[in-house]
Amino acid sequence: MSTPAPATSSAVPGTAPAPGTAAPSTPADGSPVPVLHSATHRRPPMSEAGLLDYLVRDDSLVWARRGDGIVGFGEVARFTARGAERFDGARRWWDAIGRAAVVRNPLGWPGTGPAAFATIAFDATSTWPSTLVVPRLIVGRRGDESWLTVISDDPDADLSVESAEAELALLLEEGSLEHELGSGGTLQPGRISDEEHVAAVAAGVEAIRAGDLTKLVLARDAVAELDEPVAVAQVLRELALRYSDCWTYSVRGLVGATPEMLVRVTGTTAQARVLAGTLDRATAPAGDAGYADRVLAGDEKQRHEHQLAIDSLTRQLGPLVDTMTAPAEPFVLQLPNVWHLASDVEAQLTLHDDGRTPSALDLAEVLHPTAAVCGTPTEEAAALIRRLEGMDRGPYAGPVGWVDAAGNGEFGIALRGGVVEDPRHVRLYAGGGIVSASEPEAELAETWAKMRPMREALGI
């Protein structure tokens, strides 16, 4: 176990909070948290585009799918931590914020009231600052319902709907849509070259065949070097439009659209979308309608890889739930770049003695890392990842999403994305599950297919 580094208030490189909204940071050592005051106002139904119309600022916080979700602007409080205690520190901080907050929320739906956007590092040894951010304004939509929450650490702040709407209008007007997308750039090698990735996969297959473990997920990176500063808002819109089955996210420099839901908590219900097993659509023969069913769903190796990911989720979730349903057969999820084997799992959470159920953040800690991004058994796989990859995954493959004061929330697995390291450099990550039948060259090709959404959205 590594020693947790103290919480800091450092911003992720390449990002900046909205002007005039520098946030007080609070350490994880139990010292007082800011008392937040919030008011949630109902809004008229949005246009069909929903939250897409609100993806106009590079510095916004985003969790959106098919126009639903939440978008945050500005920042009133932030927690950061590194090390093994990053989850625990984040949970304690968020619980303390929730207990102290003065909340006016007549709606009570998931995502209303104060909420925090979160990115948690994949590994305890990472230098990535696991971060919770409470925005100044949150716009939300769920179907026909829409709301605006305003949050302040000033007890005398004006939280009226008029002033919140005026502030939002100004922020949107200042939006960064003037950036043009795709002015060009190149993809540079990352910390792991193609050859190194192939060699790492071959070594992983050898370890699996030797019986050291059953499954391992190995990843690599590449750096998008852009001719113009990255237009984050445009990238998000591109991803959200093209990858409408995915959850588009942006949290302080971490940007992407993930197809995999680690956990969603709505009241006492927990849901997950487990993915493992991939087929590149670019290599599919034209006009062969049954191709994915035959080559993906009908493939022993892919199904084995998928089953291991389901097993890891249900094993971890099992002790916390009264009932759980997982389909007997995965379905084929079609994305613009790849097909995946997918399974939707749903569970009813067990009530604690105090009448509460675990929050989305609690469950993200319990479930991370699943076999979809680490391997089986977890400890052996994590150790081998450190040895064979030898790179800091940062937030890649860690939980990304949001949690509200009631514990509702959504945490995706931060896949199909990248980190804005500075305005002209975005580090992309992708990996794949390795089992005994895996072929190193095919695994390398799969990582390229998984980087395609971000490359397209960046215009390179």
Ligand SMILES: C=C(O[C@H]1C=CC=C(C(=O)O)[C@@H]1O)C(=O)O
């Ligand atoms: C590790 C990644 O994908 C995971 C999620 C879906 C399918 C996967 C696979 O087939 O290997 C991976 O487990 C990634 O996108 O970087």
